[in-house]
Amino acid sequence: MKTTLNAKNALVCKGEFFNVRCYAHILNLIVQDGIKLIDASIQKVLDSIKFVKSSQARKLKFQECCERLTLNTNRGLHGDVTTRWNSTFQMLSDALYYWPAFDTLEFSEQSYTLSPTEDDWEKIEKILKLLEPFYEVTKVLSSSKYPTSNLYFHTMVLIYLTLNDGSFLDEFMIDMIHAMRAKFNKYWEKYSLVLSVAVILDPRYKLSVLRWAFNEIHHGKTNLMNEEIDRVKSALERLYGEYKSMPKDQGFSSTARVGDVSARYAQDYLSFCIQDNDVVTNGKSKLEQYLEEPPKTWVAEYNVLAYWKSNQSILEVKSEPIP
Template sequence: MLCSYLNLIVQSGMKVIDASVLKVRETVNYIAGSDNRLVLFEKCVVDSKSNFVGKLLIDCATRWNSTYQMLKRALEAKDALNLFAIVDTSFDFGLSADEWNVVDFVCKFLEPFYNITVMFSGSDYPTANLYFRNIVAIEKLLVVAHTHTVASIQSMATVMMEKFEKYWSDYSILLAIAVLLDPRYKMHFVKAALGKLYVHAEVEVKVQEIYNTFVELYKFYDQSTSSSTVTSLQCSTSTTDYSMSSMFEDFEGGDMSVGGAESSVDSYLNSPLVPRNTESFNILEFWKSQASTFPVISRMAKDVLAVPITSVASESSFSMGGRVLTKYRSALRIDNVEAFVTTQNWLYGYLKDDEFRSVLRL
């Protein structure tokens, strides 16, 4: 359900979208509406010495992810579009420098939402330890947007925050505990994350609540003779996290005692963190190797990390199947469908692999 909620949150904000974004939409539709204007735009790309490669993307007003892609490509073609506005005397949608700045902010604002949605709805089905820090990332973005100087941006953030509070003011603390089971972060990260959003007193209360639940979960597994998945130990809280790229650049692990008597829980939580720059790190393999050192926690990790972040399949989130196989094309051979999907890239040049995959999802 996470991806569905995330889409509802962003869609609510897009209803009060800035007029600058609407200008970009009109611009793209105007250029794409005529072969002559497309030729003129391509000439402007060359004359402006722009590094833009490919084509402008037309968005679907009801799908915010396509709007993000449209803005991203328009910003890459900014110089060519500004020149086009000068050359084409019939063009009435030229953007000023201030309007381009707003478009740039909206694009950067939507980018984390887009990346998180792609990650959570991907076919790799990420483990639950990714949930906590990305949901806090969303809350932090909304808090920051409230201070923006552009009124429409503030309005968008306000509407989105209302939706955020509606869907995520209370959620299972079990998924917040999943980050404790990530040996690269553990309780150090939880405290640092909450410290970005709450005052010290609130942070201490929330950290203690998460720790207490973690201990109770440990006791339950310790007393149990089986490794059945725990579904009844859930507690509500309002913790969230921010993106890894900028919010936690100053995060450093260290000894942090949050418990009382020495126990397996404290022994694990106070042990040195696994280096975060280990690209090949596999959290499931890690806990498999720790089964003899922390047998109970290892069983906990097997169950908690397996909790699905979302039940929405990637095909349901960003499917272009309806654009390829319609009632008029339902008899196409497989190789012809593949050629049809990639034809646009053959005509306009290849994108980077990651960009190409994201375009196909639109």
């Protein structure tokens, strides 16, 4: 498809930004690869939950243990769904909460011989600490009812830093983290550029978020941080140049060119910049002016699409309605 579209000159930057994988799906694959390599501690938790749920009598026995320890029985024990890694996180989190109840059940129910040891529970705590950022990111991306392209870069950096945090390198987790890191790095290397461009076009962040991110990733090495920022700026300028070179009668509708930078507001902003022959002020284009202006005051609830629609309306730029 990419070859065919390039032959028709239908892709921006020869399709460099044409294919963007589903981030939520990638997160699921990353964690699934890691979970496969976790040691026997998780299996003990799975077996314990199955034991409690295997009969009504055992459920009541477990409930009695919880009540004796004043644990909230409404929270419940959730099973594991193999196709949804976050169900594993929820299962482990619930089981950890009921740790004292499982210990009590071991003494009151002779047939229960599967109780995880204290060492097992401590391993579960460490695993949950590693997986928590993945869980929070998955919730943000799956529950939102608004465009999220400008949120991906922040969450990618969070996952990157988590997987490279040396505090997680316990011996029993090393293989798990290496597997997760290898899967994530494939995604990072291919898509960090396009998602960096997307976050620049959020006026609350611009280049400041890249400076923070690459400074953290490269441990304060200014030369490496600047190289990364220059690479992203170069990509943005290439996109800008492509839109600028379009014939005026071609317009900027999504049907005219395929393969935007994944965020619809990127198209709206670039068309805003380039209208009226890219008006230059003090020798600087609209793009350069935007990047040099300070970021807008940060607010949690911010409609980026509305911001760029408002800006483009100033110059009466015509585009398709935003769904």
